[in-house]
Amino acid sequence: MSLLSLNNIEVVYDRVFLAVKGVSIEVPESGLVGLLGANGAGKSTVLKAISGLLKPERGLVTRGDIAFQGASIADLDPPQRVRLGIVHVLEGRRVFGHLTPAENMLAATSMHRDRAKTRELMDKMFALFPRLxxxxxxxxGYLSGGEQQMLAIARALMTEPKLILLDEPSLGLAPFLVDEIFETIKRINQETGVGILLVEQNAAAALDIAHSAYLIENGRVVMSGPAEVMRSNPDVQDAYLGGAQKVDYHAVKHYRRRKRWLA
Structure with missing residues (x-):
């Protein structure tokens, strides 16, 4: 049984704009799945549909169904989805700048009544993220971008989730910090068995740690498969991985590569 299953969902904003068009995605138990695509492709909208955060942006799932551990969650509000084990780390980190790292993590523990358990979880987070x-x-608010991203992930883990939705964790980070963040994401998945759905424009970094991936363009899934298969696909290489082969653009008067999956 899949941990998460999206079946042909469509998302409409303002009852007019169709942002996601018949997307179907599976995240297996303890799976690490990448959702790749260019800016504006609909990746973040898919995550918000799963976590229930579409309503504040006037978005609505108008078709299809979202199932978590075999049961539909379409009618559940965001807090109910968190209590089930779904947690969403939003793009841009969104930490509470006026609070310390410990206070940020404590803010995510309203479901834990046991103070000793909360302290134990916090100690685990500080062990996982020594910088914090x-x-x-x-x-x-005075932490670096990388430290804030670590804090956002640590705060999410304080809820003891079964599934983490990660939206652009590498955004705005230096390359060495991107490597550190992605290595930590991989460790979390391997050591805790938490499922991860990773939205990322840095396709190379995502495919290095993901088990499988989906490629979304213009609100549609246009390709999916194991990470190594996606990585070796020449169209994916040309469009998202820096090119399967070098092209001398100075020697080409008008160059336009048409992606074969859109033909």
Whole structure:
């Protein structure tokens, strides 16, 4: 049984704009799945449909169904989905800048009544992210971008989720921090068995850690498969991985590659 299953969902904004068009996605138990695509392709909208965060942006799932552990969650509000085990790390990190890392993590533990358990979870997060332990007394607004991303992930893990939705964790980070963040994501998946659906424009980094991936363009899934198969596909290489072969654009008067999956 899949942990998460999207079956032919469509998402409309303002009852007019069709942003997601018949998307079907599967995240297996303990799976790490990448959702790739260019900016504006509909990746973040898919995550918000899963976590229930479409309504504040006047979005609505108008067709299809979303199932979590075999049961439909279409009628559940966001807090109910969190209690089921779905947590969403939004693009841009969104930490509470006026609170310390510990206070940020504590804010995500309203479902835990046991203070000892909360303390144990926080100790695990500081062990997983030593940088946060070093900056434990600093306000989160003064942390670096990479440290804020670590804090956003740690705060999500405080809910003891079964599925983490990660939206652009590499956004705005230096390359060495991107490597560190992605290595941590891989460790979390391997050591805890938490399922991860990773939205990422950095296709190379995502395919290095993902088990499988979906490629979305213009609101539609145009390709899917194991990560190694996606990585070796020449169209994916040319469009998202820097090119399967070098092209001398100076020697070409008018160059336009048509992606074969759109033909």
């Amino acid at each position: 332990a070093d900056r434990a007394k600093a306000k989160a």
